[in-house]
Amino acid sequence: MSQVDPKEHSALSKEEARWLIRHVLPHELALRKWLSLNRIPGLEIDDIVQETYAKLIQTANLNIVDSPKLYMFITARSILISHVRRSKVVSFKALADVDHLRLHFDAPNPEEQVADRDELSRFAEAIATLPGKIGRAFVLRRVQGYSLKETAQRLGLSESTVEKHLRKALILLFERFARGGYAGQPMSRVNAERFISSHVQTTNQQD
Amino acid sequence: MSRRLTNKIDDIAVVWISKLERGLTEQEREELDEWLASDKRHFGAFCRMRAFAWHTERSAGLGAKYDPSNFRRGRFQPSRRMVVSGGASLAAGLAALGWYELLNGRYGTRLGEVRRIPLSDGTIATLNTDTTIAVHYSQQQRLVKLVKGEALFDVAKDPKRPFVVALSDLQARAVGTSFSARLRDNIAPSHVVVREGIVEVRQQEHPQAAPVRLAADMRAALGGGGLALSTLQSADVDRELAWQNGRISFDRETLAQAAEEFARYSDVRIIVDPALAHEEVSGLFPANDPVAFGQSVAQAFGAQVALGDKEVRLYR
Numbered sequence: 001m002s003q004v005d006p007k008e009h010s011a012l013s014k015e016e017a018r019w020l021i022r023h024v025l026p027h028e029l030a031l032r033k034w035l036s037l038n039r040i041p042g043l044e045i046d047d048i049v050q051e052t053y054a055k056l057i058q059t060a061n062l063n064i065v066d067s068p069k070l071y072m073f074i075t076a077r078s079i080l081i082s083h084v085r086r087s088k089v090v091s092f093k094a095l096a097d098v099d100h101l102r103l104h105f106d107a108p109n110p111e112e113q114v115a116d117r118d119e120l121s122r123f124a125e126a127i128a129t130l131p132g133k134i135g136r137a138f139v140l141r142r143v144q145g146y147s148l149k150e151t152a153q154r155l156g157l158s159e160s161t162v163e164k165h166l167r168k169a170l171i172l173l174f175e176r177f178a179r180g181g182y183a184g185q186p187m188s189r190v191n192a193e194r195f196i197s198s199h200v201q202t203t204n205q206q207d
Numbered sequence: 208m209s210r211r212l213t214n215k216i217d218d219i220a221v222v223w224i225s226k227l228e229r230g231l232t233e234q235e236r237e238e239l240d241e242w243l244a245s246d247k248r249h250f251g252a253f254c255r256m257r258a259f260a261w262h263t264e265r266s267a268g269l270g271a272k273y274d275p276s277n278f279r280r281g282r283f284q285p286s287r288r289m290v291v292s293g294g295a296s297l298a299a300g301l302a303a304l305g306w307y308e309l310l311n312g313r314y315g316t317r318l319g320e321v322r323r324i325p326l327s328d329g330t331i332a333t334l335n336t337d338t339t340i341a342v343h344y345s346q347q348q349r350l351v352k353l354v355k356g357e358a359l360f361d362v363a364k365d366p367k368r369p370f371v372v373a374l375s376d377l378q379a380r381a382v383g384t385s386f387s388a389r390l391r392d393n394i395a396p397s398h399v400v401v402r403e404g405i406v407e408v409r410q411q412e413h414p415q416a417a418p419v420r421l422a423a424d425m426r427a428a429l430g431g432g433g434l435a436l437s438t439l440q441s442a443d444v445d446r447e448l449a450w451q452n453g454r455i456s457f458d459r460e461t462l463a464q465a466a467e468e469f470a471r472y473s474d475v476r477i478i479v480d481p482a483l484a485h486e487e488v489s490g491l492f493p494a495n496d497p498v499a500f501g502q503s504v505a506q507a508f509g510a511q512v513a514l515g516d517k518e519v520r521l522y523r
Binding site for chain 2: 012016025028032050051052124127130138145173174
């Protein structure tokens with residue numbers, strides 16, 4: 001058996017991580033909005049979103065996904081449907097409604113696309129919103145590259161407290177970036193619907 | 208809308224991620240595997256937060272001089288309008304650096320400058336120090352000539368118009384991907400490094416020969432014996448591209464080589480005493496600060512450093 005790097009985990013490669021950040025995270029907010037418009041009682045939006053990420057990463061070859069945004073919505077939709085089918089509580093009508101969900105895609109605004117891809121200035125602004133010691137810990141550790149130990153010494157805190165601040169920083173930055181919402185690949189509505197209807201048929205046959 | 212986008216599962220995932228960054232014991236690894244396998248949501252939350260945690264490492268590119276107070280609300284608020292009218296001025300995050308304007312699809316950087324340029328198709332070209340590119344887009348293809356230096360291309364997908372980067376001796380062709388190209392100089396031969404996707408590379412002098420296909424994390428360099436391919440660790444790719452964040456990365460390079468590399472970024476020369484020239488240096492350094500490099504090297508090797516006009520001398 002090959003040796004395992006204690007700082008790595010096979011669940012996610014760097015390439016997959018980049019793909020998620022580039023193609024999926026920017027659309028998470030839109031996905032949540034869409035899920036909230038098609039709310040199924042007893043199903044949490046967070047659950048669907050997390051499962052969607054899981055399913056996307058389990059997809060064999062992400063490189064062949066042509067429109068990640070559409071793929072993400074279709075995946076979320078199939079998760080939604082399988083939950084509805086499993087649940088005995090939901091009425092047949094709700095199921096029918098889900099089956100007729102329409103996905104709507106707005107063409108991206110090119111200005112936004114460019115602006116939001118300038119990640120470094122996004123980081124500069126986002127980090128500046130981190131409060132007090134959380135912000136100072138993040139700047140020392142991640143921007144200036146001090147080790148955990150050095151960061152702790154400089155702040156006069158224990159390493160475990162610094163780690164706690166860094167975790168908080170990660171959550172706060174995530175909330176901010178995920179809200180940054182920028183559109184991705186353009187796709188006309190007609191194409192989107194054609195794609196979906198063909199996909200839905202295959203899904204139904206599998207079920 | 209202020210509802211949180213993360214929940215308790217994400218909080219747990221983030222705890223695992225910080226443990227992972229510290230290094231997992233065997234027992235912790237088993238516990239993590241168990242946690243990941245027990246619920247799809249756990250696995251999804253882990254991937255989502257781990258991807259983002261990696262992404263935040265990019266903020267190292269802000270450099271040691273980054274001061275959050277300059278970016279607080281009200282003081283630095285780039286409006287969409289400013290971004291549009293200023294063209295590339297949105298590179299502001301990087302560029303207290305400064306750069307000159309473009310003429311007829313030619314873009315350039317001065318010594319020590321790194322600049323991000325959004326092209327009309329959504330592709331982002333990031334130019335390293337002392338680099339010039341010429342952009343020729345047509346209906347059939349998107350051609351960019353690397354006239355001088357080194358650049359990274361995050362290519363927007365357009366299956367109908369391939370994206371081609373031409374160096375004097377190499378040609379790299381892609382549809383939608385991320386790769387860098389460096390024109391040969393006195394330090395390195397012309398080469399192409401692929402960060403994402405697939406790139407086809409061919410020699411300019413053999414335009415009819417079948418191209419070589421490079422996948423992510425591969426490098427093709429043109430040496431005396433033709434194209435040499437190698438596979439890099441992801442970390443090496445990140446190191447190769449450290450310049451886009453204003454850094455230079457060394458992995459056991461000699462001081463003499465390091466001094467040459469610094470010369471690409473500023474007109475301050477690092478002069479290394481022959482007695483020190485073969486010492487090896489590793490680490491990530493701000494590209495625009497040869498003085499700081501000289502000082503930390505001097506400290507590491509117990510050497511002396513003398514600062515002159517436009518030069519940093521290292522000696523024992």
